[in-house]
Amino acid sequence: MSQASTSSLKAMLWIVAAGFFMQTLDTTIVNTALPSMAHSLGRKPLDLQPVVVAYTLTMAMLTPASGWLADRFGTRRVYFSAILIFVLGSLFCAGAQTLPQLVIARVVQGIGGSMLLPIGRLAVLRNVSGEQYIAALAFVSVAGQVGPIFGPVLGGWLVQHVSWHWIFLINVPVGVVGLLAVRRYLPGGDTAGAPPFDWVGCGLLSLCMVAFSLALDAPLQASHAGWNAGLAALSVVAALLYIPHARRSRAPLFRLALFREPNFSVGLAGNLVCRIGSGAVPFLLPLLMQLQLGYSPFHAGLMLLPAALAGTLSKRWIVPLVARFGYEKFLLVNTALVGASIASFGAMSPGWPLALSIAQLALFGATNSMQFAAMNSVTLKGLSVADAGSGNSLFSMVQMLAIGLGVTVGGGLVTLFSARLGEAGPAFRLAFVVVGTITLLSALVFRRLDVAELGKGRRAAPASARTP
Structure with a gap:
Protein backbone atom coordinates (compact mmCIF):
# COMPACT_ATOMS: atom_id res chain seq x y z
CA MET A 1 0.00 0.00 0.00
CA GLY A 188 -17.03 8.15 -3.22
CA GLY A 189 -18.79 6.51 -6.14
CA ASP A 190 -19.50 3.28 -4.25
CA THR A 191 -23.21 3.06 -5.01
CA ALA A 192 -24.48 -0.44 -5.59
CA GLY A 193 -27.67 -1.92 -6.90
CA ALA A 194 -29.79 -1.32 -3.82
CA PRO A 195 -32.58 -3.88 -3.40
CA PRO A 196 -36.07 -2.56 -2.64
CA PHE A 197 -36.32 -1.40 0.96
CA ASP A 198 -39.18 -2.68 3.10
CA TRP A 199 -40.67 0.68 4.04
CA VAL A 200 -43.95 -0.93 5.12
CA GLY A 201 -42.20 -3.32 7.49
CA CYS A 202 -40.00 -0.56 8.85
CA GLY A 203 -43.08 1.60 9.41
CA LEU A 204 -44.95 -1.15 11.25
CA LEU A 205 -42.04 -1.89 13.59
CA SER A 206 -41.43 1.82 14.16
CA LEU A 207 -45.10 2.28 15.04
CA CYS A 208 -44.84 -0.67 17.42
CA MET A 209 -41.84 0.86 19.24
CA VAL A 210 -43.23 4.40 19.41
CA ALA A 211 -46.67 3.29 20.63
CA PHE A 212 -45.13 1.01 23.26
CA SER A 213 -42.81 3.76 24.52
CA LEU A 214 -45.64 6.30 24.68
CA ALA A 215 -47.84 3.80 26.53
CA LEU A 216 -45.19 3.50 29.24
CA ASP A 217 -44.50 7.23 29.23
CA ALA A 218 -48.13 8.23 29.77
CA PRO A 219 -49.00 9.10 33.39
CA LEU A 220 -49.94 6.06 35.45
CA GLN A 221 -53.28 7.42 36.62
CA ALA A 222 -56.79 6.03 36.34
CA SER A 223 -57.81 8.91 34.06
CA HIS A 224 -55.12 7.91 31.58
CA ALA A 225 -55.79 4.16 31.70
CA GLY A 226 -57.73 4.19 28.41
CA TRP A 227 -54.98 6.12 26.64
CA ASN A 228 -52.30 3.74 27.93
CA ALA A 229 -54.33 0.69 26.95
CA GLY A 230 -55.02 2.09 23.49
CA LEU A 231 -51.34 2.77 22.83
CA ALA A 232 -50.36 -0.67 24.10
CA ALA A 233 -53.00 -2.28 21.87
CA LEU A 234 -51.76 -0.26 18.87
CA SER A 235 -48.23 -1.51 19.56
CA VAL A 236 -49.39 -5.14 19.64
CA VAL A 237 -51.49 -4.73 16.48
CA ALA A 238 -48.54 -3.20 14.60
CA ALA A 239 -46.30 -6.10 15.64
CA LEU A 240 -48.93 -8.68 14.61
CA LEU A 241 -49.48 -6.99 11.25
CA TYR A 242 -45.78 -7.33 10.51
CA ILE A 243 -46.08 -11.15 10.55
CA PRO A 244 -48.35 -11.57 7.49
CA HIS A 245 -46.49 -8.72 5.79
CA ALA A 246 -43.15 -10.49 6.24
CA ARG A 247 -44.63 -13.73 4.93
CA ARG A 248 -45.89 -12.05 1.75
CA SER A 249 -42.93 -9.76 1.11
CA ARG A 250 -40.11 -10.95 -1.15
CA ALA A 251 -37.57 -8.89 0.83
CA PRO A 252 -38.92 -8.22 4.34
CA LEU A 253 -37.02 -5.99 6.73
CA PHE A 254 -36.47 -8.98 9.02
CA ARG A 255 -37.19 -12.54 7.93
CA LEU A 256 -39.46 -14.47 10.30
CA ALA A 257 -36.97 -17.32 10.07
CA LEU A 258 -34.69 -15.22 12.28
CA PHE A 259 -36.89 -16.06 15.24
CA ARG A 260 -36.53 -19.77 14.58
CA GLU A 261 -32.78 -19.53 15.10
CA PRO A 262 -31.83 -21.10 18.44
CA ASN A 263 -31.24 -18.54 21.21
CA PHE A 264 -31.87 -15.46 19.04
CA SER A 265 -35.39 -14.83 20.38
CA VAL A 266 -34.25 -15.62 23.93
CA GLY A 267 -31.30 -13.28 23.55
CA LEU A 268 -33.48 -10.45 22.24
CA ALA A 269 -35.99 -10.81 25.09
CA GLY A 270 -33.23 -11.06 27.69
CA ASN A 271 -31.48 -8.01 26.27
CA LEU A 272 -34.67 -5.95 26.29
CA VAL A 273 -35.51 -6.77 29.92
CA CYS A 274 -31.96 -6.52 31.24
CA ARG A 275 -31.12 -3.25 29.46
CA ILE A 276 -34.15 -1.48 30.93
CA GLY A 277 -32.35 -1.37 34.27
CA SER A 278 -29.01 -0.54 32.66
CA GLY A 279 -30.64 2.24 30.62
CA ALA A 280 -32.32 3.76 33.68
CA VAL A 281 -29.09 4.12 35.70
CA PRO A 282 -27.31 6.80 33.57
CA PHE A 283 -30.53 8.83 33.65
CA LEU A 284 -31.45 8.44 37.34
CA LEU A 285 -28.02 8.59 38.98
CA PRO A 286 -27.07 12.15 37.94
CA LEU A 287 -30.53 13.32 39.03
CA LEU A 288 -30.21 11.57 42.40
CA MET A 289 -26.75 13.03 42.97
CA GLN A 290 -27.69 16.59 42.07
CA LEU A 291 -31.25 16.79 43.39
CA GLN A 292 -30.93 14.66 46.54
CA LEU A 293 -27.24 14.44 47.46
CA GLY A 294 -26.34 18.05 46.67
CA TYR A 295 -23.62 17.32 44.10
CA SER A 296 -22.65 19.91 41.52
CA PRO A 297 -23.05 18.90 37.85
CA PHE A 298 -19.28 18.44 37.48
CA HIS A 299 -19.05 16.38 40.69
CA ALA A 300 -21.94 14.20 39.52
CA GLY A 301 -20.16 13.64 36.20
CA LEU A 302 -16.93 12.69 37.97
CA MET A 303 -18.81 10.19 40.14
CA LEU A 304 -19.81 8.26 37.02
CA LEU A 305 -16.18 7.79 35.97
CA PRO A 306 -15.61 4.64 38.09
CA ALA A 307 -18.45 2.88 36.27
CA ALA A 308 -17.13 3.82 32.83
CA LEU A 309 -13.51 2.92 33.62
CA ALA A 310 -14.44 -0.38 35.29
CA GLY A 311 -16.59 -1.23 32.27
CA THR A 312 -13.67 -0.64 29.91
CA LEU A 313 -11.21 -2.66 32.00
CA SER A 314 -13.56 -5.60 32.57
CA LYS A 315 -14.01 -6.36 28.86
CA ARG A 316 -10.88 -8.53 28.94
CA TRP A 317 -12.38 -10.76 31.65
CA ILE A 318 -15.42 -11.94 29.72
CA VAL A 319 -13.71 -14.53 27.50
CA PRO A 320 -11.91 -16.47 30.28
CA LEU A 321 -14.95 -16.34 32.57
CA VAL A 322 -17.32 -17.69 29.91
CA ALA A 323 -14.74 -20.32 28.93
CA ARG A 324 -14.56 -21.50 32.54
CA PHE A 325 -18.21 -21.36 33.61
CA GLY A 326 -20.19 -21.39 30.35
CA TYR A 327 -22.68 -18.83 29.08
CA GLU A 328 -25.66 -20.04 31.10
CA LYS A 329 -24.00 -20.03 34.52
CA PHE A 330 -22.11 -16.82 33.80
CA LEU A 331 -25.26 -14.96 32.73
CA LEU A 332 -27.25 -16.17 35.72
CA VAL A 333 -24.62 -15.00 38.22
CA ASN A 334 -23.62 -11.82 36.41
CA THR A 335 -27.24 -10.77 35.85
CA ALA A 336 -27.82 -11.11 39.60
CA LEU A 337 -24.78 -8.91 40.26
CA VAL A 338 -25.95 -6.26 37.78
CA GLY A 339 -29.44 -6.19 39.29
CA ALA A 340 -28.12 -6.10 42.86
CA SER A 341 -25.71 -3.27 42.05
CA ILE A 342 -28.54 -1.23 40.49
CA ALA A 343 -30.79 -1.81 43.50
CA SER A 344 -27.92 -0.83 45.83
CA PHE A 345 -27.96 2.72 44.44
CA GLY A 346 -31.22 3.14 46.34
CA ALA A 347 -29.18 3.14 49.56
CA MET A 348 -27.29 6.30 48.58
CA SER A 349 -28.26 9.22 50.81
CA PRO A 350 -26.64 12.38 52.22
CA GLY A 351 -23.55 11.36 54.17
CA TRP A 352 -23.16 8.06 52.28
CA PRO A 353 -19.44 7.06 52.31
CA LEU A 354 -17.61 8.12 49.13
CA ALA A 355 -15.53 4.93 49.00
CA LEU A 356 -18.69 2.80 49.13
CA SER A 357 -20.28 4.85 46.33
CA ILE A 358 -17.19 4.32 44.16
CA ALA A 359 -17.26 0.58 44.89
CA GLN A 360 -20.96 0.37 43.94
CA LEU A 361 -20.37 2.25 40.70
CA ALA A 362 -17.31 0.17 39.80
CA LEU A 363 -19.22 -3.07 40.43
CA PHE A 364 -22.08 -1.89 38.24
CA GLY A 365 -19.75 -0.73 35.47
CA ALA A 366 -17.75 -3.96 35.39
CA THR A 367 -20.68 -6.38 35.56
CA ASN A 368 -22.80 -4.32 33.17
CA SER A 369 -20.04 -4.23 30.56
CA MET A 370 -19.51 -7.99 30.77
CA GLN A 371 -23.28 -8.50 30.64
CA PHE A 372 -23.53 -6.61 27.36
CA ALA A 373 -20.67 -8.60 25.83
CA ALA A 374 -22.15 -11.94 26.88
CA MET A 375 -25.69 -11.02 25.79
CA ASN A 376 -24.44 -9.81 22.42
CA SER A 377 -22.62 -13.08 21.88
CA VAL A 378 -25.44 -15.46 22.82
CA THR A 379 -27.94 -13.48 20.72
CA LEU A 380 -25.93 -13.39 17.50
CA LYS A 381 -23.69 -16.45 17.85
CA GLY A 382 -26.03 -18.98 16.23
CA LEU A 383 -27.19 -16.90 13.26
CA SER A 384 -26.32 -18.08 9.79
CA VAL A 385 -24.01 -15.98 7.64
CA ALA A 386 -26.98 -14.88 5.53
CA ASP A 387 -28.94 -13.75 8.59
CA ALA A 388 -26.06 -12.13 10.49
CA GLY A 389 -26.53 -8.64 9.03
CA SER A 390 -30.30 -8.61 9.42
CA GLY A 391 -30.11 -10.08 12.92
CA ASN A 392 -27.51 -7.54 14.00
CA SER A 393 -29.71 -4.72 12.68
CA LEU A 394 -32.74 -5.95 14.63
CA PHE A 395 -30.52 -6.42 17.69
CA SER A 396 -29.33 -2.80 17.40
CA MET A 397 -32.96 -1.63 17.26
CA VAL A 398 -33.77 -3.55 20.44
CA GLN A 399 -30.70 -2.12 22.20
CA MET A 400 -31.68 1.49 21.45
CA LEU A 401 -35.32 0.78 22.31
CA ALA A 402 -34.27 -0.66 25.68
CA ILE A 403 -32.23 2.45 26.54
CA GLY A 404 -35.26 4.62 25.87
CA LEU A 405 -37.52 2.27 27.85
CA GLY A 406 -35.07 2.39 30.77
CA VAL A 407 -35.33 6.19 30.89
CA THR A 408 -39.11 6.05 30.53
CA VAL A 409 -39.59 3.39 33.21
CA GLY A 410 -37.08 4.92 35.62
CA GLY A 411 -38.48 8.44 35.30
CA GLY A 412 -42.05 7.17 35.47
CA LEU A 413 -41.36 5.26 38.68
CA VAL A 414 -39.82 8.30 40.39
CA THR A 415 -42.82 10.42 39.35
CA LEU A 416 -45.28 7.78 40.54
CA PHE A 417 -43.58 7.19 43.90
CA SER A 418 -43.09 10.93 44.46
CA ALA A 419 -46.81 11.49 43.99
CA ARG A 420 -47.67 8.64 46.36
CA LEU A 421 -45.04 9.41 49.06
CA GLY A 422 -44.98 13.18 48.80
CA GLU A 423 -41.17 13.46 48.57
CA ALA A 424 -38.56 12.60 45.97
CA GLY A 425 -35.83 11.03 48.14
CA PRO A 426 -37.64 7.74 48.93
CA ALA A 427 -39.04 7.76 45.38
CA PHE A 428 -35.55 7.56 43.88
CA ARG A 429 -34.59 4.77 46.27
CA LEU A 430 -37.69 2.71 45.41
CA ALA A 431 -37.16 3.34 41.69
CA PHE A 432 -33.64 1.90 41.83
CA VAL A 433 -34.92 -1.17 43.70
CA VAL A 434 -37.65 -1.75 41.10
CA VAL A 435 -35.42 -1.34 38.01
CA GLY A 436 -32.80 -3.54 39.70
CA THR A 437 -35.48 -6.18 40.22
CA ILE A 438 -36.51 -5.91 36.55
CA THR A 439 -32.88 -6.62 35.62
CA LEU A 440 -32.86 -9.63 37.95
CA LEU A 441 -35.94 -11.00 36.17
CA SER A 442 -33.97 -11.21 32.93
CA ALA A 443 -32.04 -14.09 34.55
CA LEU A 444 -35.24 -16.14 34.19
CA VAL A 445 -35.20 -15.40 30.45
CA PHE A 446 -31.59 -16.53 30.08
CA ARG A 447 -32.46 -19.85 31.73
CA ARG A 448 -34.23 -20.72 28.48
CA LEU A 449 -30.99 -20.63 26.49
CA ASP A 450 -30.17 -23.72 24.45
CA VAL A 451 -26.79 -24.55 25.98
CA ALA A 452 -25.99 -27.18 23.35
CA GLU A 453 -26.37 -24.64 20.53
CA LEU A 454 -24.07 -22.17 22.28
CA GLY A 455 -21.20 -24.55 21.82
CA LYS A 456 -21.58 -24.52 18.05
CA GLY A 457 -20.18 -21.96 15.63
CA ARG A 458 -22.10 -19.88 13.15
CA ARG A 459 -23.99 -22.08 10.74
CA ALA A 460 -24.05 -21.84 7.00
CA ALA A 461 -27.05 -20.15 5.47
CA PRO A 462 -30.05 -22.40 4.88
CA ALA A 463 -30.89 -23.01 1.24
CA SER A 464 -33.91 -20.74 1.37
CA ALA A 465 -31.81 -17.83 2.68
CA ARG A 466 -28.84 -18.10 0.33
CA THR A 467 -28.53 -15.60 -2.43
CA PRO A 468 -28.59 -17.18 -5.93
Missing part, protein backbone atom coordinates in the same frame (compact mmCIF):
# COMPACT_ATOMS: atom_id res chain seq x y z
CA SER A 2 1.42 3.40 -1.00
CA GLN A 3 2.09 6.16 1.51
CA ALA A 4 -0.72 8.26 -0.01
CA SER A 5 -3.28 5.47 0.25
CA THR A 6 -2.11 4.70 3.80
CA SER A 7 -2.64 8.35 4.76
CA SER A 8 -6.11 8.33 3.19
CA LEU A 9 -7.00 5.15 5.06
CA LYS A 10 -5.89 6.62 8.38
CA ALA A 11 -7.86 9.79 7.67
CA MET A 12 -10.98 7.75 6.86
CA LEU A 13 -10.65 5.79 10.12
CA TRP A 14 -10.33 9.03 12.08
CA ILE A 15 -13.45 10.36 10.34
CA VAL A 16 -15.47 7.27 11.25
CA ALA A 17 -14.10 7.27 14.80
CA ALA A 18 -15.01 10.95 15.22
CA GLY A 19 -18.57 10.26 14.06
CA PHE A 20 -18.89 7.32 16.46
CA PHE A 21 -17.48 9.52 19.25
CA MET A 22 -20.05 12.26 18.61
CA GLN A 23 -22.89 9.74 18.63
CA THR A 24 -21.86 7.98 21.87
CA LEU A 25 -20.90 11.25 23.54
CA ASP A 26 -24.32 12.72 22.90
CA THR A 27 -26.02 9.65 24.36
CA THR A 28 -24.41 10.32 27.76
CA ILE A 29 -23.45 14.00 27.90
CA VAL A 30 -27.06 15.19 28.31
CA ASN A 31 -27.78 13.28 31.53
CA THR A 32 -25.70 15.42 33.90
CA ALA A 33 -27.13 18.59 32.34
CA LEU A 34 -30.83 17.73 32.81
CA PRO A 35 -31.40 19.69 36.07
CA SER A 36 -29.80 22.84 34.60
CA MET A 37 -31.71 22.44 31.34
CA ALA A 38 -34.96 21.98 33.26
CA HIS A 39 -34.33 25.13 35.33
CA SER A 40 -33.57 27.12 32.18
CA LEU A 41 -36.74 25.91 30.45
CA GLY A 42 -38.92 26.36 33.53
CA ARG A 43 -39.69 22.64 33.88
CA LYS A 44 -39.09 19.88 36.42
CA PRO A 45 -36.00 17.70 35.77
CA LEU A 46 -38.10 14.57 35.25
CA ASP A 47 -40.13 16.40 32.61
CA LEU A 48 -37.04 16.24 30.41
CA GLN A 49 -36.96 12.47 30.00
CA PRO A 50 -38.44 12.82 26.45
CA VAL A 51 -35.24 14.68 25.56
CA VAL A 52 -33.31 11.44 26.10
CA VAL A 53 -35.97 9.07 24.79
CA ALA A 54 -36.57 11.02 21.56
CA TYR A 55 -32.91 10.67 20.58
CA THR A 56 -32.58 6.93 21.26
CA LEU A 57 -35.99 6.04 19.82
CA THR A 58 -35.28 7.94 16.59
CA MET A 59 -32.01 6.06 16.19
CA ALA A 60 -33.77 2.75 16.84
CA MET A 61 -36.35 3.43 14.13
CA LEU A 62 -33.97 4.60 11.41
CA THR A 63 -30.92 2.37 11.89
CA PRO A 64 -32.27 -0.41 9.58
CA ALA A 65 -32.55 2.03 6.67
CA SER A 66 -28.91 3.17 6.86
CA GLY A 67 -27.47 0.32 4.81
CA TRP A 68 -30.06 0.74 2.06
CA LEU A 69 -29.42 4.50 1.92
CA ALA A 70 -25.68 3.88 1.51
CA ASP A 71 -26.30 1.41 -1.32
CA ARG A 72 -28.74 3.77 -3.00
CA PHE A 73 -26.92 7.10 -2.69
CA GLY A 74 -23.33 6.19 -1.85
CA THR A 75 -21.45 5.92 1.43
CA ARG A 76 -19.74 9.31 1.22
CA ARG A 77 -22.89 11.21 0.35
CA VAL A 78 -24.95 9.58 3.10
CA TYR A 79 -22.21 9.91 5.73
CA PHE A 80 -21.78 13.60 4.83
CA SER A 81 -25.55 14.08 5.17
CA ALA A 82 -25.57 12.25 8.52
CA ILE A 83 -22.92 14.58 9.98
CA LEU A 84 -24.66 17.65 8.54
CA ILE A 85 -28.04 16.64 9.99
CA PHE A 86 -26.42 15.84 13.34
CA VAL A 87 -24.70 19.25 13.47
CA LEU A 88 -27.90 21.07 12.49
CA GLY A 89 -29.78 19.13 15.17
CA SER A 90 -27.13 20.16 17.71
CA LEU A 91 -27.57 23.82 16.74
CA PHE A 92 -31.35 23.50 17.05
CA CYS A 93 -30.93 21.90 20.51
CA ALA A 94 -28.72 24.76 21.70
CA GLY A 95 -31.23 27.31 20.42
CA ALA A 96 -34.35 25.63 21.85
CA GLN A 97 -36.47 27.90 24.05
CA THR A 98 -39.13 25.37 25.09
CA LEU A 99 -39.25 21.67 25.90
CA PRO A 100 -41.19 20.73 22.71
CA GLN A 101 -38.61 22.58 20.62
CA LEU A 102 -35.81 20.70 22.37
CA VAL A 103 -37.50 17.32 21.84
CA ILE A 104 -37.99 18.04 18.12
CA ALA A 105 -34.36 19.12 17.85
CA ARG A 106 -33.27 15.87 19.50
CA VAL A 107 -35.28 13.95 16.89
CA VAL A 108 -33.33 15.77 14.19
CA GLN A 109 -30.11 14.90 16.01
CA GLY A 110 -31.21 11.28 16.22
CA ILE A 111 -31.84 11.15 12.45
CA GLY A 112 -28.19 12.03 11.86
CA GLY A 113 -26.93 9.89 14.74
CA SER A 114 -28.77 6.81 13.47
CA MET A 115 -26.53 6.74 10.39
CA LEU A 116 -23.14 7.67 11.87
CA LEU A 117 -22.09 4.27 13.23
CA PRO A 118 -23.70 1.91 10.65
CA ILE A 119 -22.50 3.94 7.65
CA GLY A 120 -19.08 4.38 9.23
CA ARG A 121 -18.74 0.62 9.69
CA LEU A 122 -19.86 0.12 6.10
CA ALA A 123 -17.25 2.59 4.86
CA VAL A 124 -14.56 0.65 6.70
CA LEU A 125 -15.87 -2.66 5.35
CA ARG A 126 -15.82 -1.43 1.75
CA ASN A 127 -12.43 0.29 1.84
CA VAL A 128 -10.25 -1.76 4.20
CA SER A 129 -8.69 -5.05 3.16
CA GLY A 130 -9.53 -8.25 5.01
CA GLU A 131 -6.29 -8.53 6.96
CA GLN A 132 -6.63 -4.95 8.23
CA TYR A 133 -10.38 -4.97 8.85
CA ILE A 134 -10.34 -6.22 12.46
CA ALA A 135 -7.64 -3.74 13.47
CA ALA A 136 -9.55 -0.93 11.77
CA LEU A 137 -12.80 -1.77 13.57
CA ALA A 138 -10.93 -2.03 16.87
CA PHE A 139 -9.54 1.47 16.32
CA VAL A 140 -13.00 2.85 15.58
CA SER A 141 -14.55 1.08 18.59
CA VAL A 142 -12.19 2.90 20.95
CA ALA A 143 -14.15 6.08 20.19
CA GLY A 144 -17.30 4.33 21.37
CA GLN A 145 -15.62 3.52 24.67
CA VAL A 146 -14.17 7.02 25.16
CA GLY A 147 -17.51 8.80 24.59
CA PRO A 148 -19.34 7.31 27.61
CA ILE A 149 -16.26 7.86 29.80
CA PHE A 150 -15.92 11.57 29.11
CA GLY A 151 -19.55 12.37 28.33
CA PRO A 152 -20.88 12.82 31.90
CA VAL A 153 -17.72 14.61 33.08
CA LEU A 154 -17.59 16.95 30.09
CA GLY A 155 -21.32 17.61 30.32
CA GLY A 156 -21.06 18.44 34.01
CA TRP A 157 -18.07 20.73 33.48
CA LEU A 158 -19.73 22.64 30.62
CA VAL A 159 -22.96 23.08 32.57
CA GLN A 160 -21.16 24.28 35.68
CA HIS A 161 -18.61 26.60 34.06
CA VAL A 162 -20.28 27.74 30.81
CA SER A 163 -23.91 26.78 30.13
CA TRP A 164 -25.90 23.69 29.16
CA HIS A 165 -26.14 24.96 25.57
CA TRP A 166 -22.50 24.02 25.04
CA ILE A 167 -23.14 20.30 25.46
CA PHE A 168 -24.68 20.62 22.00
CA LEU A 169 -22.56 23.42 20.55
CA ILE A 170 -19.40 21.37 21.13
CA ASN A 171 -20.56 19.12 18.28
CA VAL A 172 -20.45 21.97 15.78
CA PRO A 173 -16.65 22.44 15.35
CA VAL A 174 -16.10 18.68 15.41
CA GLY A 175 -18.84 18.23 12.82
CA VAL A 176 -17.52 20.99 10.54
CA VAL A 177 -14.05 19.40 10.52
CA GLY A 178 -15.71 16.05 9.84
CA LEU A 179 -17.66 17.44 6.88
CA LEU A 180 -14.50 18.84 5.31
CA ALA A 181 -12.63 15.59 5.94
CA VAL A 182 -15.42 13.48 4.43
CA ARG A 183 -15.33 15.51 1.22
CA ARG A 184 -11.56 15.10 1.02
CA TYR A 185 -10.80 11.62 2.28
CA LEU A 186 -13.87 9.37 2.22
CA PRO A 187 -14.01 7.45 -1.08
